[in-house]
Amino acid sequence: MNKVFLRWLYQELPGLVEKGVLSQEAADKIRQFYGQVKNPGRMNVGLVIFGTIGAFLIGLGIILLFAHNWDQLSRLSRAVLSLTPLIIGQLLVLWVLLKRPQSSALKESTATFLSLMVGAAIALISQTYNIHGDAGTFIFTWMLLILPLVYIMQASLPAVIYLIGITAWAGNNWDNPVKAVIFWPLAAVIVPHLIWALKREIYALRAAIVSLVMAVCILSAASFSLGRNWPGLWVVIFPSIFAVIYFTGNWKFNQITTNWQKPLRFIGGIGLFILVFQFTFKYCWQYLGSYTYGVNRDISFIGLLPDYIITLAIIGTAVLLFYDNLKRKNNQVAMFGAVPLLAVVAYFLNMQSTFLPLLIFNLYLFVLSLSRIVAGFRLNNQALLNTGMLMLSVLIIARFFDSDISFIVKGLVFIIVGIGFLTANLVYTRRLGGVK
């Protein structure tokens, strides 16, 4: 159970015993059953946030102070001064490692400070010697130099900086997919840290932030680096990535209830729905082949091989996770994650006609929303019911706007959908009352 709820429950227990609602024995059994409220890593969230904001501000302040008007200094003294904040950062980290190795807050904030100072030092030296403005090389060098801090200091903010950095680097190389594809092994290096964060603090901010940034970075980098020589393959690649994110979000940690604590499930679900909704429109399939995003140069097959391998690996993972959920009878999850498989089928059918992909996805969204509504009723889950209703209404409304139907009929459809929403919720609430 969520530790916030657990704390609340433990606060209530004495009162409940006093008022005779629970016997002392029952209260003790509850305590025994749930155990102590765990406080993983004894990390004080406030201290981490303020420590890190402080480190950020000091770091940025130092960069601004140095960057502004230091013309009077000689070239060599400027260069040596550029290294000072970096050395201060290293000494701070060393002090934390030696004297306060238990403090997550100090580890996090000093590692972040040092990460920023590495970038500052390289930038300042580039300025001193008027070094060629190659943002790609600058970011790449910086990121490689801070990567070890993620593991040495068990710090997540450097991991976040690193992920954003390598994504920016991939974006900088968007016209050179052979290079941009290196993003994937670079991002894979952070996966053990993400797993560690998820295992250690399932409910904590840290795991939520790292997984959120990871998901956003992977999605951005995919557009720079995958399927670049295969027009229209995005209809398979993006559903596969969203499906992997969605399945991972549903993995193991089912007891989490709120969406922000489960960003992977949330992003994956929303992304899949938006893609499927888009796939129900004709224009999407009609112009599929013409959606190429700007690589004109000739690339050899060997150069494109990493792109193909990673694309296939992502699609394969999505299909395997789908199969795994199906086998474990997680039907709702599996059904939502079936999009990549359908997208593969639709991609090939689209070569014959645009009608078949359209039919597949309209039917799929219809069945998916109905199954959610039914499951919502069956499991007494209002969220499931309402998301199902929402998907169904979006589909119906979109199809009616698509076709040449008079305004009166369109208006009536709106009213009917609205009544459907109200009725379903009313029936649900009544049934729930009956259950009580």
Next chain:
Amino acid sequence: MKIKLIIGLFLCVCFAQIITPLSMIARREFVLKHGAQYKFKVAPVDPYDAFRGRYVALRFEEDYCLCAKEDKLNSGQQVYALINVDDHGFAKFSGLAVNRPDTGPYIKTRLNYISGDKAYLDIPIDRYYMEESAAPRAEKVYQQHVRSGKEDAYAIIRIQDGMAVIESLYVAGERIESLVDSLSN
């Protein structure tokens, strides 16, 4: 034992973090000290680089050299741009080599694009940093200078083993810093 290992690893990381900027300094200081001096005609402009503060952006007046179709060159390819000095003492690119030349001055660079018989170079000198308020003033000084019909801005560049480092920027025969200073006063 574990903490000793972690600290050992951290010290290795520290070494890498220090040695990277230090090697940047050392390589450029070496070129500035031992490299041969060349004058290249330039035309400065002044954009804002969010990463690195204000600088005067430089464009070489002749940032290409002639090439033949048989050379089979591609955009982005690494090349060596050979340097020649004309009668007025200004350096110009006289040719391209795919392999490192044995003799003569050259800059290691990449091909930007090829247009007809001209191979445009991505010259590794594209900026000259100045104090924040001085860069826009320097730009103005240069533009006024150009309007009066003279275009004699040049950069002094030190070159050693293919590596080029800018030493100073001159407008109207004077260092840009002192020109901006004298006009402000």
